Amino acid sequence: xxxxxxxxxxxxxxxxxxxxxxxxxxxxxxxxxxxxxxxxxxxxxxxxxxxxxxxxxxxxxxxxxxxxxxxxxxxxxxxxxxxxxxxxxxxxxxxxxxxxxxxxxxxxxxxxxxxxxxxxxxxxxxxxxxxxxxxxxxxxxxxxxxxxxxxxxxxxxxxxxxxxxxxxxxxxxxxxxxxxxxxxxxxxxxxxxxxxxxxxxxxxxxxxxxxxxxxxxxxxxxxxxxxxxxxxxxxxxxxxxxxxxxxxxxxxxxxxxxxxxxxxxxxxxxxxxxxxxxxxxxxxxxxxxxxxxxxxxxxxxxxxxxxxxxxxxxxxxxxxxxxxxxxxxxxxxxxxxxxxxxxxxxxxxxxxxxxxxxxxxxxxxxxxxxxxxxxxxxxxxxxxxxxxxxxxxxxxxxxxxxxxxxxxxxxxxxxxxxxxxxxxxxxxx
RNA sequence: GGAGACGUGGCCGAGAGGCUGAAGGCGCUCCCCUGCUAAGGGAGUAUAGGGUUUGUAGCUCUAUCGAGGGUUCGAAUCCCUCCGUCUCCGCCA
Numbered sequence: 001x002x003x004x005x006x007x008x009x010x011x012x013x014x015x016x017x018x019x020x021x022x023x024x025x026x027x028x029x030x031x032x033x034x035x036x037x038x039x040x041x042x043x044x045x046x047x048x049x050x051x052x053x054x055x056x057x058x059x060x061x062x063x064x065x066x067x068x069x070x071x072x073x074x075x076x077x078x079x080x081x082x083x084x085x086x087x088x089x090x091x092x093x094x095x096x097x098x099x100x101x102x103x104x105x106x107x108x109x110x111x112x113x114x115x116x117x118x119x120x121x122x123x124x125x126x127x128x129x130x131x132x133x134x135x136x137x138x139x140x141x142x143x144x145x146x147x148x149x150x151x152x153x154x155x156x157x158x159x160x161x162x163x164x165x166x167x168x169x170x171x172x173x174x175x176x177x178x179x180x181x182x183x184x185x186x187x188x189x190x191x192x193x194x195x196x197x198x199x200x201x202x203x204x205x206x207x208x209x210x211x212x213x214x215x216x217x218x219x220x221x222x223x224x225x226x227x228x229x230x231x232x233x234x235x236x237x238x239x240x241x242x243x244x245x246x247x248x249x250x251x252x253x254x255x256x257x258x259x260x261x262x263x264x265x266x267x268x269x270x271x272x273x274x275x276x277x278x279x280x281x282x283x284x285x286x287x288x289x290x291x292x293x294x295x296x297x298x299x300x301x302x303x304x305x306x307x308x309x310x311x312x313x314x315x316x317x318x319x320x321x322x323x324x325x326x327x328x329x330x331x332x333x334x335x336x337x338x339x340x341x342x343x344x345x346x347x348x349x350x351x352x353x354x355x356x357x358x359x360x361x362x363x364x365x366x367x368x369x370x371x372x373x374x375x376x377x378x379x380x381x382x383x384x385x386x387x388x389x390x391x392x393x394x395x396x397x398x399x400x401x402x403x404x405x406x407x408x409x410x411x412x413x414x415x416x417x418x419x420x421x422x423x424x425x426x427x428x429x
Numbered sequence: 430g431g432a433g434a435c436g437u438g439g440c441c442g443a444g445a446g447g448c449u450g451a452a453g454g455c456g457c458u459c460c461c462c463u464g465c466u467a468a469g470g471g472a473g474u475a476u477a478g479g480g481u482u483u484g485u486a487g488c489u490c491u492a493u494c495g496a497g498g499g500u501u502c503g504a505a506u507c508c509c510u511c512c513g514u515c516u517c518c519g520c521c522a
Contacts, residue, residue, distance in 0.1 A: 005485090041479055045491045052491090055503035059447030068502085075502050229511065251439095251476090372477090379458065381485075382476080 001370045002103055008034065017106030020113050020331040025103060033096045040089040047082045051075070101211055105366040107331040108303075108340040114330025120343075121330070126314065127323030129347045134409040138350025139400040140281040142407055143169055149282070161271075161279075161286045163396075168429035172415075173289060173399045175422035177264050180291040180316055184392055188312045190262035190293060195242035197265055198233040203245040206371030208337035208363075209237060218268045218286075235268035239292035240389045247296050248371035251382045257375060258297040258305060262392065265290065282400055283355065289395035295388045296373065299365065302386035303340070306362040310342045313358040313392040319418040322401050323347040325354050339364045344393075346401045357397045360390030 007014055011027065018025050054075045061068050112121055143149035148169035154162040165173060185192040198220060204210040209217060218235040236242060243261050252259065267290050278284035293312060297305045310326065317324045329341040338361040345354035365384040368374070374382035406414040412428045420427060 038479080041491085045479065048491060051502075055447070055501095058502055063448075072502055079502075231512075379474085383485095 001100055001366060002106065003365075003369065004100065007100075014106065018103065020107050020111070021104055021334070022115050022332045023104055026099075030096075030099060033092055033099065036092045037089070037096055040085060040092055044082065044085040044089050047078065047085055051078055051082060054078070098211075104336045105334075105339050105363065107334065108362070108364075110328075111334070111340050112328065112330045113332075115332040116330075117333050119330030120333055121328045123326045123328050123342070125323070125325040126318060127321070127347070129323050130349065130405060132349065136349040136404065136407060138281065138348075139403045141350075142403050142411075142413070143282075145411060159286070161284065163282055163285055163287075168413075169399070169403075171423065172402065172413075172419075172429065173395055175419055176320075176398050176402070177289060177291060177395050179319075179419055179422050180392060180395070180398075181262060181264055183316060183319070184262040184291070184293060184312060188260075188262075188315075190260040190312075193243060193246070193261050193263045195239060195246075195263055195265065197236050197242075197268075199236055199241050199245070200231055200233060203241050203248070204234060206245050206248050206373075207241050207367050208370065209241065212336065216270055218270055236265060237269050238267050239263045239265040239290060240294060243292060243294040244296075244367060244373075244387055244389065245371060247368075247373040247385065250373060252296070252373075252375045252385065254298065254375045254377040257385075258295050258301065261294045263292055263294075264395075265292070282396055285396060288397075291392050291395060293360075293390050293392040296368075296385045297388065298375065299383070299386045302362050302364060302388060305386075305388055306340060306342070306360060309388055309390050309392075310344070310358075310360040313344055313360055313390050316393050316398070317344065317346060317357070320398065320402060320416045322398075322405055324357070335359075335361065337361075337363050337366050339366065342390075346397065348401060348404050349407075350400075350404045355397070356394075357401065358391040358393045361388060363387045363389075 002014065007030065015025065015027060054071065058068050058071050058075075061071060112119060114120065137145070140149065143165075146167075146169070148166050150164040150166065154164045157164075181192055184190045201210055204217070217237055220233045220235070222229070222232065242265075243263050246261070247259065267288055269286060271284065271286065282288075293309055295305050295309055314324065314326065324344050324346045327343045327345060329338075329343060334341045341359060341361040343356050344358040344360070346357040347353075348355050364386050367387045368384045373385050373387070375385050376382045402416070402419075403413055406416065408414060408428075414428055415423050415426055423429070
């Protein structure tokens with residue numbers, strides 16, 4: 001959520017930022033609503049002040065034993081008037097809030113303009129795609145050939161776009177997860193956290209998935225007969241949601257910053273709009289494993305933190321000897337809440353292409369304003385934190401990348417040295 | 430799943446329709462006093478939003494006692510719903 005003050009005072013800057021994202025914003029509507037809000041709020045608060053004042057004098061008169069009937073008569077219609085004003089104000093404020101919640105974050109100055117992925121800028125490359133002396137298979141062919149992947153079974157027990165992995169491939173996924181968690185917690189200084197996989201609406205609202213992107217989420221249908229609570233739960237689309245929301249409503253002592261968390265969770269995405277993309281194989285699934293990095297930092301440090309966090313994610317690819325490139329997303333290709341995003345794209349020989357395996361973003365105060373996550377420096381007033389996150393990495397896609405990049409002519413997969421201790425010392429599977 | 434108790438500021442804890450944004454204590458900040466330390470004295474110490482304003486200064490108004498709704502001229506206080514915590518029983522990994 002953008003700062004309403006900024007929206008009121010720096011119209012030009014806001015409009016320029018949104019235009020860079022190709023987001024058209026009805027500023028006239030905002031101004032109309034804002035003018036209405038101002039008038040109604042002033043009126044309402046004046047009425048409230050009047051009510052408080054007369055309630056007080058009624059109390060005092062009563063204490064002195066005086067007749068309060070005339071006083072009561074004088075405030076006769078105040079209540080009704082106040083009620084009308086309040087309702088009008090609520091309505092305008094709701095409209096304003098809806099408008100505000102529909103506005104994406106402003107891109108950082110260093111973010112290039114552009115409408116879609118063609119406007120992204122490759123920042124760097126690491127490693128060289130391997131020259132094969134045989135024709136490399138894609139991960140589906142490799143896994144099916146070895147009996148490690150059973151798509152029919154997944155469809156039978158669940159639905160399309162779910163996976164059943166077996167044997168060494170299932171173990172490899174677990175090994176990758178452990179390796180990532182250990183690296184980030186032991187070497188990069190993140191605190192490992194275990195978090196719920198079902199979250200409430202407030203949490204999804206805080207990180208920006210709601211209200212705009214409800215169709216991408218799996219909602220738990222509650223049993224109305226037995227569950228009388230007024231709370232709906234959703235499967236998390238990423239660990240970003242529960243982890244970032246750890247600081248929702250909190251005021252952190254500045255001395256404790258930065259907060260750095262790493263967590264592993266499954267992620268659930270209904271991807272309602274994505275049919276037709278990556279339908280085959282394990283690239284795009286409704287359920288996948290991910291190790292997530294989250295940082296909450298002082299606003300002055302967030303762009304340094306973004307570089308560091310991206311390197312932390314990249315170091316996993318390097319340790320696994322997987323060629324990748326780092327891409328700076330253009331304004332039009334960024335996610336709704338991001339101010340700046342780097343994607344890491346791993347080389348997939350089966351596709352002869354670089355494919356996204358990590359997305360690292362600085363959200364500045366866009367998320368923390370929604371969730372009122374703040375820090376306090378000395379005796380100063382609380383200020384909004386900056387939040388960042390990045391995949392470190394998407395485990396499912398890392399698994400594919402290992403299979404495709406480290407396949408051998410004999411059909412076996414070479415285990416990267418860094419991972420061997422996590423595979424019980426195996427050098428190949 | 431059953432029974433009961435309870436949710437008040439950074440923390441503990443009063444308050445049971447009006448004089449309570451909230452006593453008292455602890456903690457914290459500043460000042461005074463005191464060879465040092467300890468003790469003592471004084472002042473201050475929530476958050477958000479609005480108006481005014483060049484201003485995140487000052488002044489002022491509003492809201493907030495788990496959350497939401499209701500009763501009332503007036504609610505921390507009474508009523509309803511929900512959430513959460515604790516204790517006991519049951520069940521369970």
